[in-house]
Amino acid sequence: MKGKAVRYNKWGYIFLMPFIIVYVVFQLIPMVTTIYNSFFENYMSGLNQIGPNFVGFDNYVSLFSSGDIWIYAKNTMILWIMCFIPQILLSLLLGAWFSDVRLKLKGARFFKTVIYLPNLIMASAFSMLFFTLFSDGGPINSILMQIGIIDTPYKFLSNVGSTRGLIAFMNCLMWFGNTTILLMAGMMGIDTSLFEAAEVDGATSTQVFFQITLPLLRPILVYVMITSLIGGLQLFDVPQILTNGTGDPMRSTMTLIMFLNKHLYSKNYGMAGALSVVLFIITGILSLVIFKVTGNDKRKG
Amino acid sequence: MKKKIVSALLCAAMTATMIAGCGNNAGASTNAGTGNAGTTDAGTADADTADAAGTETADAGSDTTAAAGDEGKVLNIYCWNEEFKSRITDHYPGYTKVDATSGTIGDVTVKWNITPNDDNAYQNNLDATLLKQADAAADDKIDLFLVEADYALKYVDTDYAMPVADLGITDADLANQYQYTKDIVTDSNGVLKGVSWQGCPGVLFYNREAAKEVLGSDDPATVQEAVKDWDTFNETAKTLKDAGYSIVSSVNDTYRVYSNNVTSKWVVDGKINIDENIMNWVNDSKELVDAGETGTHDLWSDDWSAGFYPEGKVFAYFGPAWLVNFSMAADTEGSIGNAGGWGATEGPQGFFWGGTWICAAAGTDNAGLVKDIMLQMTTNEDIMKEIVVKDDDFVNNKNVMETMAEDTKYSSKILGGQNPLAMYCAGVESLDLSNLSPYDQGCNEEFQKAMKNYFQGNATLDEALELFYTAVLEKYPELSR
Numbered sequence: 001m002k003g004k005a006v007r008y009n010k011w012g013y014i015f016l017m018p019f020i021i022v023y024v025v026f027q028l029i030p031m032v033t034t035i036y037n038s039f040f041e042n043y044m045s046g047l048n049q050i051g052p053n054f055v056g057f058d059n060y061v062s063l064f065s066s067g068d069i070w071i072y073a074k075n076t077m078i079l080w081i082m083c084f085i086p087q088i089l090l091s092l093l094l095g096a097w098f099s100d101v102r103l104k105l106k107g108a109r110f111f112k113t114v115i116y117l118p119n120l121i122m123a124s125a126f127s128m129l130f131f132t133l134f135s136d137g138g139p140i141n142s143i144l145m146q147i148g149i150i151d152t153p154y155k156f157l158s159n160v161g162s163t164r165g166l167i168a169f170m171n172c173l174m175w176f177g178n179t180t181i182l183l184m185a186g187m188m189g190i191d192t193s194l195f196e197a198a199e200v201d202g203a204t205s206t207q208v209f210f211q212i213t214l215p216l217l218r219p220i221l222v223y224v225m226i227t228s229l230i231g232g233l234q235l236f237d238v239p240q241i242l243t244n245g246t247g248d249p250m251r252s253t254m255t256l257i258m259f260l261n262k263h264l265y266s267k268n269y270g271m272a273g274a275l276s277v278v279l280f281i282i283t284g285i286l287s288l289v290i291f292k293v294t295g296n297d298k299r300k301g
Numbered sequence: 302m303k304k305k306i307v308s309a310l311l312c313a314a315m316t317a318t319m320i321a322g323c324g325n326n327a328g329a330s331t332n333a334g335t336g337n338a339g340t341t342d343a344g345t346a347d348a349d350t351a352d353a354a355g356t357e358t359a360d361a362g363s364d365t366t367a368a369a370g371d372e373g374k375v376l377n378i379y380c381w382n383e384e385f386k387s388r389i390t391d392h393y394p395g396y397t398k399v400d401a402t403s404g405t406i407g408d409v410t411v412k413w414n415i416t417p418n419d420d421n422a423y424q425n426n427l428d429a430t431l432l433k434q435a436d437a438a439a440d441d442k443i444d445l446f447l448v449e450a451d452y453a454l455k456y457v458d459t460d461y462a463m464p465v466a467d468l469g470i471t472d473a474d475l476a477n478q479y480q481y482t483k484d485i486v487t488d489s490n491g492v493l494k495g496v497s498w499q500g501c502p503g504v505l506f507y508n509r510e511a512a513k514e515v516l517g518s519d520d521p522a523t524v525q526e527a528v529k530d531w532d533t534f535n536e537t538a539k540t541l542k543d544a545g546y547s548i549v550s551s552v553n554d555t556y557r558v559y560s561n562n563v564t565s566k567w568v569v570d571g572k573i574n575i576d577e578n579i580m581n582w583v584n585d586s587k588e589l590v591d592a593g594e595t596g597t598h599d600l601w602s603d604d605w606s607a608g609f610y611p612e613g614k615v616f617a618y619f620g621p622a623w624l625v626n627f628s629m630a631a632d633t634e635g636s637i638g639n640a641g642g643w644g645a646t647e648g649p650q651g652f653f654w655g656g657t658w659i660c661a662a663a664g665t666d667n668a669g670l671v672k673d674i675m676l677q678m679t680t681n682e683d684i685m686k687e688i689v690v691k692d693d694d695f696v697n698n699k700n701v702m703e704t705m706a707e708d709t710k711y712s713s714k715i716l717g718g719q720n721p722l723a724m725y726c727a728g729v730e731s732l733d734l735s736n737l738s739p740y741d742q743g744c745n746e747e748f749q750k751a752m753k754n755y756f757q758g759n760a761t762l763d764e765a766l767e768l769f770y771t772a773v774l775e776k777y778p779e780l781s782r
Contacts, residue, residue, distance in 0.1 A: 137603065251768065
């Protein structure tokens with residue numbers, strides 16, 4: 001009798017296959033080999049291969065004993081926070097405006113497209129542009145000098161604050177459109193009858209935003225925050241190109257991935273592998289922390 | 302119905318691309334052979350694509366040319382810019398340009414594989430390809446590659462570069478070449494593995510207008526008097542600053558002048574060593590920067606090259622012949638070079654900068670052609686003369702250079718009619734290259750980058766030196782401090 005029933009679950013597996021294959025080939029295997037490689041001394045000296053020699057945890061020891069990794073981790077987090085806070089505020093505001101039925105913004109579709117546009121520019125092209133704009137003899141300095149704000153060119157890329165600021169600004173500009181669209185999707189998913197009920201009860205739009213929109217938006221906010229955090233940890237292209245790979249001034253804008261990239265010069269798989277594993281663990285811990293802090297744990301009810 | 306057709310088409314297209322992608326990969330990896338399982342993943346992937354491309358062109362080449370010989374049909378040349386290509390195009394007899402990346406010599410297709418130097422991309426690409434040289438198909442093997450002095454030893458001191466004697470080039474052929482150009486590409490066993498068509502003794506190129514305005518005359522002798530040693534040089538910097546000029550565009554301009562006059566190598570017995578003269582550069586430069594007499598721009602940046610134009614207000618650049626001829630915007634309307642506004646004088650100390658060496662890759666299937674290119678481009682006196690006249694290059698041939706130096710008819714347009722060759726000839730004899738090491742490129746780059754922080758006041762000298770050590774050890778994990 002059993003054989004007669006139409007079984008569909010094999011299709012489930014078949015449709016899962018492409019993902020599993022891609023995941024194993026492009027994610028799982030590289031991850032396992034990275035961990036494996038991190039226990040070896042393995043690099044190129046000129047055209048000569050050194051190793052691979054098994055060295056146990058030596059790579060990790062030298063990574064942490066120099067202490068530099070903490071500086072780069074701190075840089076990365078500072079850059080992320082500098083970019084994320086303005087970005088989420090801006091996106092919440094824009095999202096609230098765009099999804100507010102009472103405001104009836106004209107040309108909302110146009111603006112939604114426009115704010116997303118910066119994300120379409122290649123990060124490298126974007127930072128090349130900023131590098132030129134903000135160079136010592138660049139147009140921004142000329143303008144500032146002509147309107148008389150400063151007398152001598154301000155060296156944007158030689159000061160910690162301005163360099164970090166520029167990187168955060170660029171990232172913010174590139175990603176706030178994306179965040180706005182995600183938040184807007186979340187806001188539009190909220191039952192409009194709740195807004196109407198609030199309106200009937202005489203709530204102001206500020207009250208509506210803080211009492212209704214924000215609490216109901218929390219799952220999306222958590223998602224946005226985690227993805228942004230992981231993206232932030234992998235921050236590379238903008239500071240790499242803006243500072244020509246040096247992380248100047250004094251490596252204050254050198255992120256963890258830029259540090260990883262430094263080991264590619266000698267194809268140092270051991271050190272790079274160790275760093276990647278550390279990065280993997282940090283990412284995992286941070287994601288867990290955020291998950292807990294924002295109270296998204298379903299078990300609490 | 303329509304929807305179904307469209308979706309079916311889309312599916313088909315997607316599958317097709319997937320399969321096509323896989324097919325390519327499979328093809329390329331069989332091509333690359335199996336002997337290099339231990340080498341780099343990223344490198345292999347890159348080179349695979351290059352290989353695939355190479356095979357395609359190779360096929361196209363053999364279709365059009367029917368003639369057969371015992372030499373390969375494809376000559377693969379690896380280099381980092383257009384310079385050598387334009388030299389071959391202009392001066393090598395029988396070279397016909399096909400398009401931007403290929404040409405022909407007789408029935409041989411010349412394939413130019415140009416990878417820019419940025420971020421070490423040229424060497425990464427060359428390394429990956431050289432490491433698979435033994436397994437590559439004959440038409441994909443590198444036949445000829447170019448190297449610079451900074452890292453020449455990295456290649457010359459391996460078996461990947463072929464001794465020129467094995468090509469049939471004798472010492473007598475190269476008798477007129479300057480000794481220093483041979484020293485750089487001689488390996489640790491004393492075997493010569495490359496040749497160069499240019500010599501790169503450096504001089505000081507000064508802005509004639511600025512010299513007239515500030516020093517009263519643009520005569521090389523007067524200017525030389527103002528820059529004859531570093532103390533006078535730094536004094537002149539003050540005078541120039543009062544007149545609104547920077548003596549040089551950036552502290553990095555003077556770097557090579559100091560670093561070529563060192564008395565020890567960057568690496569001694571596996572330890573990083575900072576020479577005294579390099580520290581002199583740091584101290585002198587810090588003073589210049591603090592006094593606002595020069596900038597800290599990276600070489601080749603827009604801020605650095607602003608001085609190629611009169612508005613840039615830069616008094617001088619240090620450089621060899623190729624800098625003023627090839628890199629200082631001489632073709633651009635409104636630049637100083639275009640108006641013939643540069644003058645040349647010896648400067649405080651002799652130095653050299655760059656230079657390009659031609660190496661034959663071991664395993665080449667075009668040995669005969671490679672030999673001919675080397676001989677024609679570096680020893681044929683007629684071609685050498687052509688290069689001097691047409692490209693203002695300083696060629697690697699004593700006879701030619703000494704005759705040209707005395708020739709009153711020869712003069713450089715960019716240098717306002719001056720004949721600088723005698724100056725170069727004097728400079729090239731004094732070059733001492735006994736303190737080169739395979740680590741020069743990385744050390745020089747990282748030292749300048751690290752010191753930039755010190756000059757700009759973002760770090761103390763010790764912090765900046767610390768940063769230099771860190772950066773070098775990242776690049777060369779085998780060294781210690």
